[in-house]
């Protein structure tokens with residue numbers, strides 16, 4: 001029996017506003033491209049976050065509250081990246097090399113003063129990377145999400161869901177070819193390839209989540 005759309009559990013995808021002089025941010029284009037789609041029995045809902053310390057986390061928290069998602073993946077642009085980068089760890093540091101879109105430039109500040117130094121992604125990042133590579137899509141595990149607004153959101157996300165069974169994580173993506181064309185030797189990836197890769201990565205994340213639930217159930 002097909003589910004009515006509203007009955008499907010929600011998969012929250014976030015992307016960011018353009019920043020740093022760009023007129024677009026592929027992370028939002030990618031989230032938007034999957035908005036409303038069904039992936040492995042889940043309905044994708046895309047939310048756009050401002051590239052602003054504090055405000056981005058407020059809006060993320062609002063999305064978590066409104067949507068009560070079953071899985072969350074935040075996306076961000078990372079110039080210089082050559083592949084779809086599944087981030088392993090979020091650190092409790094805001095240290096901005098450039099101002100955010102509201103002009104703030106925190107240096108050596110904690111994201112959340114009372115929180116631990118770091119959180120790991122709770123997504124099956126190795127399985128996601130393996131599936132992407134198998135499908136011919138460049139992907140890798142990244143050991144740092146930086147210390148700008150992306151890491152800030154990733155850290156706040158993992159903190160918000162720290163006692164929850166809901167899995168969450170962050171993926172950095174390369175520039176689009178039209179962005180990379182304005183710089184010398186800048187790596188890029190087409191939106192179509194990113195879309196294909198993201199759908200596959202999410203399928204794997206949801207499948208592993210289901211497998212874990214089933215094996216947990218079988219222990220009871």
Ligand code: PCA
Nearest residue numbers: 016076077148149150151
């Ligand atoms: N990338 C930035 C912030 C927003 C985005 O898309 C980062 O990597 O921190």
